[in-house]
Amino acid sequence: MTAALAAVRAGITRRRRLDLAFAAVGVCALALGLLTLGALLWDLGADGAGRLSWDFLTSFPSRHAEKAGILSAWVGTALVMLVTACAAVPLGVGAGVYLEEYAPKNRFTELIEVNIANLAGVPSVVYGLMALGLFVYRFGFGQSVLTAGLTLALLILPIVITATREAIRAIPGHLREAAFALGATRWETTRDHVVPYSLGGILTGVIIGLSRAIGESAPLVTIGALAFIAFLPPAPVKAAAPFLSFEWLMSPFTVLPIQMFNWVSRPQAPFHLNAAGAGLVLLTMTLAMNGAAIWLRYRFRKRIKW
Amino acid sequence: MVETLLLAAALSSVAVTLAIVGILVAESIPFFRAVPLGTFLTDTQWMPLFSEPRYGILPLVCGTLVTTGVALLVAVPVGTIAAVYLSEYAPHRVREWVKPMLELLSAVPTVVYGYFALLFVTPALQRVLPDLPGFNMLSAGLVIGVMIVPYISSLSEDAMRAVPVHLREGAYALGSTRLQTALGVVMPSAFSGIAAAYVLGISRAIGETMVVAIAAGMQPTMTWDPTQPAATITAYIVQVSLGDLPHDSIGYQTIFAAGLTLMLMTLSFNVAGHILRKRFREVY
Numbered sequence: 001m002t003a004a005l006a007a008v009r010a011g012i013t014r015r016r017r018l019d020l021a022f023a024a025v026g027v028c029a030l031a032l033g034l035l036t037l038g039a040l041l042w043d044l045g046a047d048g049a050g051r052l053s054w055d056f057l058t059s060f061p062s063r064h065a066e067k068a069g070i071l072s073a074w075v076g077t078a079l080v081m082l083v084t085a086c087a088a089v090p091l092g093v094g095a096g097v098y099l100e101e102y103a104p105k106n107r108f109t110e111l112i113e114v115n116i117a118n119l120a121g122v123p124s125v126v127y128g129l130m131a132l133g134l135f136v137y138r139f140g141f142g143q144s145v146l147t148a149g150l151t152l153a154l155l156i157l158p159i160v161i162t163a164t165r166e167a168i169r170a171i172p173g174h175l176r177e178a179a180f181a182l183g184a185t186r187w188e189t190t191r192d193h194v195v196p197y198s199l200g201g202i203l204t205g206v207i208i209g210l211s212r213a214i215g216e217s218a219p220l221v222t223i224g225a226l227a228f229i230a231f232l233p234p235a236p237v238k239a240a241a242p243f244l245s246f247e248w249l250m251s252p253f254t255v256l257p258i259q260m261f262n263w264v265s266r267p268q269a270p271f272h273l274n275a276a277g278a279g280l281v282l283l284t285m286t287l288a289m290n291g292a293a294i295w296l297r298y299r300f301r302k303r304i305k306w
Numbered sequence: 307m308v309e310t311l312l313l314a315a316a317l318s319s320v321a322v323t324l325a326i327v328g329i330l331v332a333e334s335i336p337f338f339r340a341v342p343l344g345t346f347l348t349d350t351q352w353m354p355l356f357s358e359p360r361y362g363i364l365p366l367v368c369g370t371l372v373t374t375g376v377a378l379l380v381a382v383p384v385g386t387i388a389a390v391y392l393s394e395y396a397p398h399r400v401r402e403w404v405k406p407m408l409e410l411l412s413a414v415p416t417v418v419y420g421y422f423a424l425l426f427v428t429p430a431l432q433r434v435l436p437d438l439p440g441f442n443m444l445s446a447g448l449v450i451g452v453m454i455v456p457y458i459s460s461l462s463e464d465a466m467r468a469v470p471v472h473l474r475e476g477a478y479a480l481g482s483t484r485l486q487t488a489l490g491v492v493m494p495s496a497f498s499g500i501a502a503a504y505v506l507g508i509s510r511a512i513g514e515t516m517v518v519a520i521a522a523g524m525q526p527t528m529t530w531d532p533t534q535p536a537a538t539i540t541a542y543i544v545q546v547s548l549g550d551l552p553h554d555s556i557g558y559q560t561i562f563a564a565g566l567t568l569m570l571m572t573l574s575f576n577v578a579g580h581i582l583r584k585r586f587r588e589v590y
Binding site for chain 2: 015016018019022023025026027029030032033034036037039040043044047090091092093094095097098099102103111112115116118119121122123124125126127128129130132133134137154157158161187211212214215216217218221222223224257260261264265272275276279282283286287290294
């Protein structure tokens with residue numbers, strides 16, 4: 001009897017030990033992830049912080065590492081992101097609204113949904129190949145800001161669509177029914193109620209999507225954008241009428257991740273320091289965007305109670 | 307009117323898929339006219355730009371599988387354990403803080419990871435393995451592994467948290483520890499979601515481009531040894547894109563053939579994941 005009892009007790013102790021051991025392993029797994037993030041930030045900071053200066057931000061790339069800067073890169077990044085946002089937001093939000101508010105439940109809608117899920121799993125370099133064949137050669141856009149912006153817009157389309165759908169799905173049906181009961185059409189309900197209430201979630205998704213696009217280099221390398229760019233695209237604002245110019249859309253460009261890739265693939269160590277500097281600027285931008293998205297999500301989740 | 311516009315927006319995603327498949331196939335057709343499919347799939351050398359070109363995709367597939375394998379050896383255990391810990395062990399406040407921080411790992415641009423692999427991880431590994439070359443698949447794979455941890459941990463954790471609490475309470479009432487509950491009740495119930503997380507991780511690792519292009523070298527080599535440099539499919543596409551190939555050359559067409567192979571690899575994993583999910587979905 002006591003022997004059996006002792007055996008059971010030993011079993012319980014063993015299981016408790018295993019349980020605690022797993023908790024320790026779990027903490028280690030989390031620590032591994034977070035420490036890697038820390039090591040990455042530290043490594044980049046230690047190498048690149050010395051290169052960060054006003055000159056670095058306002059100089060063109062150069063054959064001399066210590067004179068080189070990222071002016072054309074960050075201007076290019078800003079312009080490409082502008083095109084990406086202008087293309088991805090209307091398409092993505094429109095598609096999300098259609099799928100949640102208008103789409104009938106049939107095989108066709110299901111096809112669109114499966115298709116979006118699959119697009120999210122397509123490697124980014126494949127988008128680059130598609131853009132190379134379609135935008136660069138068939139449409140004749142060349143290796144321009146327009147091609148790059150559209151490519152990245154298509155790349156983040158699934159992210160924007162999914163975020164829009166999730167935000168809209170969180171809005172309770174009785175709000176729509178109230179609007180319908182007052183005689184609003186489906187579009188009026190969508191425009192005046194559904195979209196405004198889900199704006200926080202949609203905005204979060206757009207920011208996450210753009211932060212993904214800002215760091216992407218593979219599709220842009222594939223369209224052939226790895227050039228030595230020591231000039232800025234034509235300014236979008238002109239002194240004379242009609243004041244706005246879209247020449248910059250067709251201009252060759254470089255962006256921050258590509259400039260960084262260019263520097264990191266050179267054998268000379270001084271260029272690696274430039275790469276770290278460009279990486280720090282890029283990382284600050286993406287982390288700031290992600291931080292903003294997390295904060296937005298947290299704020300909207302807290303404030304709205306239906 | 308508005309509905310038509312919105313429908314057009316939704317259809318744009320279908321158009322993107324058609325464009326991807328159409329372009330990859332259309333641009334590969336001239337390549338496969340010149341190179342028989344059998345040679346492409348069985349030749350063990352990939353030297354398309356040499357004077358005596360060889361067109362065997364196997365070395366590139368091999369490089370892709372090795373880096374992906376190394377990445378998964380890191381990401382699957384770490385991601386799964388992190389997910390179990392966050393879902394079953396961690397106090398609410400810890401989860402609220404740690405989960406977004408872990409997700410930042412997937413927000414870091416891949417070119418920054420490439421820098422990290424080449425100039426931090428490789429030198430660190432060389433202290434342990436002095437013979438390790440400056441370019442190698444091991445450090446690229448390890449870094450990709452860490453990069454995809456959040457994909458696996460976040461999605462798996464969401465799946466585990468969706469398991470109804472009363473199932474856990476049943477296990478606890480029978481005297482299970484948290485570990486037994488997690489392994490015996492929660493993980494089997496969340497299997498379809500966890501499988502989906504793994505599949506996403508695998509697709510990311512296969513399609514990852516910049517880390518391997520920077521840190522694993524660009525020589526197509528047929529080797530299963532991760533400490534060696536070798537090119538992946540993606541690295542080859544980057545390497546060709548860096549040069550200036552004329553539009554109609556066979557070199558230009560090879561990247562579309564390589565891209566088609568890559569696309570089919572990720573697609574087959576996605577389809578497998580879809581089937582797994584359908585078969586093992588638990589409904590409460």
